[in-house]
Amino acid sequence: MTETLPACFEHVRLPGATDDVELAVAVGGTGTPVVLLHGFPQTHLMWRHVAERLAADHTVICPDLRGYGASDKPAATDPDVYAKRTMAADVVRVAAALGHERFALIGHDRGALVAFRAGLDHPETVTHLGILDVVPTLDMWNVLHGVQAAVAYHLYLMAQPPGVPEALIAGSADTFFGSFLDAWSVGPSTLPDAVRAEYLRASAAAVESIVADYRASATIDVTHDQADLDAGSQLAMPVTVMQQDWGAQLGYDAAAVWRAWAPDLDHRLTRAGHFMAEAAPDEVTGVIRELLKR
Template sequence: MATPSPLHALFPGFEHRTVDVGGGVEIAATVGGSGPPMLLLHGHPQTRAIWHQVAPRLAERHTLVIPDLRGYGDSSKPAGTEPLIYSKRTMARDQVALMAHLGFERFDVMAHDRGARVAHRLAMDHPAAVRRLVLLDVAPTLAMYEQTGEAFARAYWHWFFLIQPAPLPERLIEADPGAYVLEVMGRRSAGLAPFDPRALAEYQRGVAQPGAAHGLCEDYRASAGIDLKHDHEDRDAGRMLGMPLLVLWGEQGVVHRCFHPLAEWRRVAAHVEGHPLPCGHYIAEEAPEVLLERVTPFFSREIA
């Protein structure tokens, strides 16, 4: 019997919808609040549940759309190994189609980890759609691969495990998906202490679904392949993000230790500000109040 989702308990008063975004793909999303639209994107190996602590406050000022990325949670998990299936370009199109279906052609975006890589591509490919952008605990994908060293490779071991040819990593994850979630998340600086048990159960439920392990792996395989090609094309053409961009990262995390996030984002965006926060990787769950303090003024500014 399938394990029931705790999403209703994590997002009281929100609606849960499934939207056909084309190509046989459905995106599951939680929607609620009032005001200008905001898209919230999660990372690996998590689901939309990462936003449960900040969503109530954000919903006081914004209409929130909180989806599971393709390959994750309750969204579709397409089979196959063709690189474009899980490219960030394709995953970004999912989100543009989702927002358009809900009546939103232009919106703010806040995204963490893998979701931030989707958001980067969304903002690059669909600049008219994104008003303001917040990216959490990432440097640009191309910069991270080009600057990979021993410390980063040891800490982000899953980057290099997940890109191994199918079906080896899929089989290993499927052997014990709950343990995989605990290992990936529990090895970070804060351990498992920051996570609501209901949210942790939701992450484990998501990875245990049929096709989820393949979706996770294909997401990373795309980032080590077709996504880098797209990023190189942007760099070679001199394309830059033009909307206001706020980057925040955990001062106890690997991105802070191994890269210079603000400097790297300034190489690909024209209007960037940012700084580290007193936490590790999972900012929305480790430091939700601090995150809200930083992003509320940013999203409240008037822009053209």
């Protein structure tokens, strides 16, 4: 690898929600803790620029989510294994093991769904919540309609019963995962060749667990979100959501979607594309710092 997190970051392995699953975690800096969760099809490496900036005055914790990167990839023997509730519990336990009972939490894409669930399940633990380019799982399924849903075909593919999705993706892993890395980047400089190659390597080695993570979002995660919606649950902490500026083609009011969950909401738009933390790290870091002041 030619690009990594700064040398000040230590790489450790810590138990997740249960002792039989360990997460690979990069930790660096000093100060109040900020946990950064990566998206698909990435690893904690996506935070390399933002983490360096935040580590100047924060303890920055960057885990690989269960099923991704160098973290354990348990078999999906029941729906709870890759439920965002379980993955959120992973994060809370990792932070506690590092001595942090309360922390700010920033998530991108899949990591943002984990962060959202952590905010609902652990309001006493998550002090500030940052969401990069996603809407909650329940809302995601509700806003996808007709031909618009074609851009999210992978959601439907990986929602299918075990067997076919795994076989199809494993048979052309570089093509499948690479298509998202290319389509979601604003330009070739967003993902240097070495970083792109690392994402492809890590994803090809995690096909079954990545599919299980997505399948959970079509099953148990929907159940959990619906239960919270029915109960009137909301995010109690300050929330900042940063999303691509799709304009009218988005087809729905993303800010309104988030406001229903987050009364204390700051909704931002960016032209940095989906991989905004890598394309515009100064912009993203600035938004995170503003969130932490609230």
